[in-house]
Amino acid sequence: MRGEGLGIEKLSVRFGGLLAVDEVTLSAPGGAITGLIGPNGAGKTTTFNACTGTVPVTSGSVSLFEHDLSHHGPASRAQSGLGRTFQRMELFDSMTVAENVALGPEAALAGRHLWSHLISPPRQRRDIAQRADDALAGCGLSHLGQHRVRDLSTGQRRLVELARALASGFRFLLLDEPSSGLDKIETERFAEIISGAVASGLGILLVEHDMALVRSVCEYVYVLDFGQLIFEGSMAEAQNSEVVRAAYLGSEAA
Numbered sequence: 001m002r003g004e005g006l007g008i009e010k011l012s013v014r015f016g017g018l019l020a021v022d023e024v025t026l027s028a029p030g031g032a033i034t035g036l037i038g039p040n041g042a043g044k045t046t047t048f049n050a051c052t053g054t055v056p057v058t059s060g061s062v063s064l065f066e067h068d069l070s071h072h073g074p075a076s077r078a079q080s081g082l083g084r085t086f087q088r089m090e091l092f093d094s095m096t097v098a099e100n101v102a103l104g105p106e107a108a109l110a111g112r113h114l115w116s117h118l119i120s121p122p123r124q125r126r127d128i129a130q131r132a133d134d135a136l137a138g139c140g141l142s143h144l145g146q147h148r149v150r151d152l153s154t155g156q157r158r159l160v161e162l163a164r165a166l167a168s169g170f171r172f173l174l175l176d177e178p179s180s181g182l183d184k185i186e187t188e189r190f191a192e193i194i195s196g197a198v199a200s201g202l203g204i205l206l207v208e209h210d211m212a213l214v215r216s217v218c219e220y221v222y223v224l225d226f227g228q229l230i231f232e233g234s235m236a237e238a239q240n241s242e243v244v245r246a247a248y249l250g251s252e253a254a
């Protein structure tokens, strides 16, 4: 087991006769990007859904910075600092980039009742705008703030989604195939941005098919296959592992 951050302990998720996640134990620290890789259908997205509380867990526990989230609903987990992005992007096409990004901190602040009592709305609005501006700048999107999301390229949309997550003030992020649809240059830029984001202590668990991206940002990876963890270690070790190679047989990854 590694340092605290996101802790998953003997997590199982059953869908009828299918054990989609089978006693998975992993730990992903703050201040680093940890990889969660494996072939299609391995249970990666289901593991994320179990962490955020959007699928019922059969057994096991999930904790964030040593705080047990297992019995919390999705909203409470988000308020505890656990955020995510989706394999299929969830952006509002008719809204501007800046509006989409501001939805992140708006939702986060609305969820904390204390804030709405202590801070006047104008101050809160400025705080939201500031966070959105900072995230846009960090993701190289400042010049696109007033553009509608529907007019952007896939690569730009991926960055909007990341900016919204970063603006929300989460302590830990689950990123589900964030580079799909990005070209090589965009992926390299994406890697720089998420590497920079964890320097401040944010933790990331990254599900990703692009092995070059995983290799460039993850010091430690976990490999899932048919719901079970079959490997954990460095990316270099993973690529030399016979077990991992066998799981990926026929795919480009290992």
Ligand SMILES: Nc1ncnc2c1ncn2[C@@H]1O[C@H](COP(=O)(O)OP(=O)(O)O)[C@@H](O)[C@H]1O
Pocket (backbone or CB within 6 Å): 015, 018, 020, 038, 039, 040, 041, 042, 043, 044, 045, 046, 047
């Ligand atoms: N809501 C669901 N109901 C039934 N089966 C599901 C559901 N979600 C995922 N599965 C199944 O669970 C397995 C793992 O899926 P998933 O977690 O999406 O894999 P991955 O993200 O690694 O590709 C697959 O066999 C998938 O068909």
Ligand SMILES: [Mg+2]
Pocket (backbone or CB within 6 Å): 044, 045, 046, 087
């Ligand atoms: Mg998936």
